[in-house]
Amino acid sequence: MTISFLEEDYLEVTGLTVDFSGFKAVDGVDLTFLQGSLHFLIGPNGAGKTTLVDALTGLVQGTGTAMFRNKDLLTMKSHQIVRHGVGRTFQTASVFEELSVLQNLDIAAGLHRRTRSSLLPRGKVPERVAEALETIGLAPLAHRPAGVLAHGQKQWLEVGMLLVQDAKVMFLDETVAGMSTEERDNTGELLKRIVADRTIVIIEHDMDFMRRYADHVTVMHTGKVLAQGTVAEVQADPRVQEVYLGTAQEAEHHG
Amino acid sequence: MTTTTADDTAAGATAVDPSSRRSIGRWVSAYGPVFGIALMALVLLVWAPGALSDFRLGNLGRYCALALASMGIGLAWGRGGMLVMGQGVFFGLGAYAMAMHMKLEAAGPDGVPDFMILYGDGTMPGWWEPFRSGPFTLFAIVALPAFVSFVLGYAILKRRVKGAYFAILTQAMAVAFATLLIATIKQTGGFNGLNTFSTVFGHNLYDPEVKKNLYMISAGLVIFFLVVLWALYRSRYGELLVATRDAEERVRFLGYDPANVKLFAFVVAAIMASIGGAIFVPIAGIVSPTNVDASASIMLLAGVALGGRASLFGPAIGAIAVGYGRSTLSERFPNQWTYFLGALFILVVLFLPGGVASLWPKLRSLFPSSNDQPAAAAPAVDTAGAEAS
Numbered sequence: 001m002t003i004s005f006l007e008e009d010y011l012e013v014t015g016l017t018v019d020f021s022g023f024k025a026v027d028g029v030d031l032t033f034l035q036g037s038l039h040f041l042i043g044p045n046g047a048g049k050t051t052l053v054d055a056l057t058g059l060v061q062g063t064g065t066a067m068f069r070n071k072d073l074l075t076m077k078s079h080q081i082v083r084h085g086v087g088r089t090f091q092t093a094s095v096f097e098e099l100s101v102l103q104n105l106d107i108a109a110g111l112h113r114r115t116r117s118s119l120l121p122r123g124k125v126p127e128r129v130a131e132a133l134e135t136i137g138l139a140p141l142a143h144r145p146a147g148v149l150a151h152g153q154k155q156w157l158e159v160g161m162l163l164v165q166d167a168k169v170m171f172l173d174e175t176v177a178g179m180s181t182e183e184r185d186n187t188g189e190l191l192k193r194i195v196a197d198r199t200i201v202i203i204e205h206d207m208d209f210m211r212r213y214a215d216h217v218t219v220m221h222t223g224k225v226l227a228q229g230t231v232a233e234v235q236a237d238p239r240v241q242e243v244y245l246g247t248a249q250e251a252e253h254h255g
Numbered sequence: 256m257t258t259t260t261a262d263d264t265a266a267g268a269t270a271v272d273p274s275s276r277r278s279i280g281r282w283v284s285a286y287g288p289v290f291g292i293a294l295m296a297l298v299l300l301v302w303a304p305g306a307l308s309d310f311r312l313g314n315l316g317r318y319c320a321l322a323l324a325s326m327g328i329g330l331a332w333g334r335g336g337m338l339v340m341g342q343g344v345f346f347g348l349g350a351y352a353m354a355m356h357m358k359l360e361a362a363g364p365d366g367v368p369d370f371m372i373l374y375g376d377g378t379m380p381g382w383w384e385p386f387r388s389g390p391f392t393l394f395a396i397v398a399l400p401a402f403v404s405f406v407l408g409y410a411i412l413k414r415r416v417k418g419a420y421f422a423i424l425t426q427a428m429a430v431a432f433a434t435l436l437i438a439t440i441k442q443t444g445g446f447n448g449l450n451t452f453s454t455v456f457g458h459n460l461y462d463p464e465v466k467k468n469l470y471m472i473s474a475g476l477v478i479f480f481l482v483v484l485w486a487l488y489r490s491r492y493g494e495l496l497v498a499t500r501d502a503e504e505r506v507r508f509l510g511y512d513p514a515n516v517k518l519f520a521f522v523v524a525a526i527m528a529s530i531g532g533a534i535f536v537p538i539a540g541i542v543s544p545t546n547v548d549a550s551a552s553i554m555l556l557a558g559v560a561l562g563g564r565a566s567l568f569g570p571a572i573g574a575i576a577v578g579y580g581r582s583t584l585s586e587r588f589p590n591q592w593t594y595f596l597g598a599l600f601i602l603v604v605l606f607l608p609g610g611v612a613s614l615w616p617k618l619r620s621l622f623p624s625s626n627d628q629p630a631a632a633a634p635a636v637d638t639a640g641a642e643a644s
Contacts, residue, residue, distance in 0.1 A: 057508065077512075078507045078508060079507050079508075079510050079511055079512050082507075082508055082509060082510035083510045087508065088508055090504075090505075094502050094504070094505045095502075095505075096497070096498040096501050096502055096505070097501065098497060098501060099494060099497060099498060103494050103498075104498075106491065106494070107491075107494060107495055107498050107506075107509060108509050110491065110495065110509065110510065110511060111509065111510035111511070113491075117491070118490065118491040118492040118495065119487070119490050119491075119492050120490055120491065121486075121489045121490050121491065122491055161509065165509065165510065
């Protein structure tokens with residue numbers, strides 16, 4: 001246990017600020033994302049959750065530091081951040097619709113290949129890709145164009161692409177939005193299976209999903225961290241109830 | 256997995272084993288193009304030289320030269336999503352490099368091209384000198400467009416210029432290039448271009464045998480680059496290029512720099528256009544700014560759009576068809592032919608955005624064959640759901 005603790009990765013964010021010409025979408029956020037836990041990032045619309053992830057993945061410019069494996073993500077370009085082991089999905093699933101499921105995953109594996117080898121056709125299915133196909137349960141659909149997949153399957157394909165990339169930090173932006181209850185459960189179980197050796201950060205609006213699967217919750221509000229802790233701790237926090245979870249039913253449950 | 260097998264047997268109980276049927280389909284889609292290329296080779300290299308008159312064969316040779324540029328556009332635009340509206344520039348680089356060499360050949364050793372005596376003081380600019388050498392000229396035909404397209408492409412693509420802005424920039428390039436040529440009559444022949452050649456690499460241009468061989472080279476290059484593009488399209492890079500075209504940001508978040516992916520296609524397209532230009536000149540016997548300007552670039556694009564930009568054969572066949580239609584129509588309706596071409600272009604863009612090449616899959620979907628499995632998609636969804644849990 002001690003050894004695995006020493007080997008644990010973490011992403012440490014300090015003083016992260018994203019300034020959109022005067023408006024601070026993210027305002028001095030300090031956060032630590034630990035390996036092996038499903039870390040949920042919640043908060044009302046406009047709280048700065050997606051902007052925070054955008055800053056950590058090079059999509060918008062942020063100040064402060066975000067150290068992961070001795071490198072500051074805030075100084076790197078998007079594709080370099082990915083190559084450093086940090087991956088993300090987007091609110092709307094953006095798989096390559098014309099390409100097959102297999103091709104989608106194979107492209108995600110490209111960062112582990114030499115550039116020159118990309119001028120050759122794929123021989124047999126790479127092991128990493130075959131594993132991911134099984135993990136996300138899309139193996140029977142490997143040769144279907146990704147465009148014909150159901151909404152939930154597209155999101156799983158996105159997770160699969162992160163697996164193939166071998167992303168050690170995964171940012172998932174509203175992955176279960178629009179999914180059926182069954183699909184949500186499948187997604188939750190999928191994430192629990194793969195989280196052991198990685199850090200998974202989930203932006204979510206679905207509170208039921210959050211309660212069932214969150215190991216750790218960070219609540220954001222107006223660009224700042226409002227509260228942190230386990231689901232129970234966060235739910236018990238009166239400030240959180242006020243801005244976000246504060247419904248009469250919640251109060252009854254806990255009171 | 257087990258559920259899928261059950262589905263498939265239910266759907267295709269009467270037919271062959273579904274997995275073997277599917278692998279046949281995959282085999283056809285992987286190697287079908289090879290038969291298509293073989294058919295093209297048969298028509299262009301065996302049938303045409305025997306069946307067509309020297310004049311028609313020469314025309315076909317010119318269309319093949321244009322087709323090379325169009326095939327490059329198919330790569331950059333159809334697969335890479337870059338609407339290149341200035342391929343005339345790269346076509347022109349190859350064409351002028353070849354024309355300069357042939358002009359110097361005609362002038363004889365230490366001679367000066369005739370137009371320089373006519374319009375200038377009879378001295379030749381220093382940068383003409385290396386083109387006396389045949390090997391240097393051949394090298395320049397590849398290296399010059401590669402260098403220019405790399406520098407331009409790097410500057411444009413790294414700044415993430417795309418869509419209409421990219422198209423306008425490349426179009427402006429063609430305008431600038433043609434304007435530069437016209438303005439430098441003493442160095443490049445200006446509006447007249449370069450013409451009155453006698454030999455190409457020592458072979459008499461008026462010898463029917465040489466003419467035929469030039470055609471064979473032009474058509475052979477089309478076949479060669481069809482093979483190159485086929486290999487490129489089925490490579491991992493080909494898949495990545497399509498992915499970049501469809502979702503550039505997503506590709507960035509898979510650890511690639513999309514600019515590099517597109518840059519490679521842009522450079523290859525430029526080299527193909529340049530080689531097309533180089534073989535165009537000895538066949539046509541002239542190159543002038545009208546071959547490289549904005550409207551020439553758009554004419555190249557029209558063939559690609561008509562044929563089908565994303566398909567392997569569409570750009571080549573489209574370019575040859577447009578070239579053929581252009582000369583036939585212009586013989587019969589010298590004043591109206593551009594309207595015909597314009598109308599055809601509008602019709603295709605409106606009703607067949609994928610070009611004529613998209614007719615085939617469309618027809619196939621009208622008559623579902625035993626190879627299609629329309630029923631299999633729905634149950635498979637459940638299968639995956641069950642798998643993931």
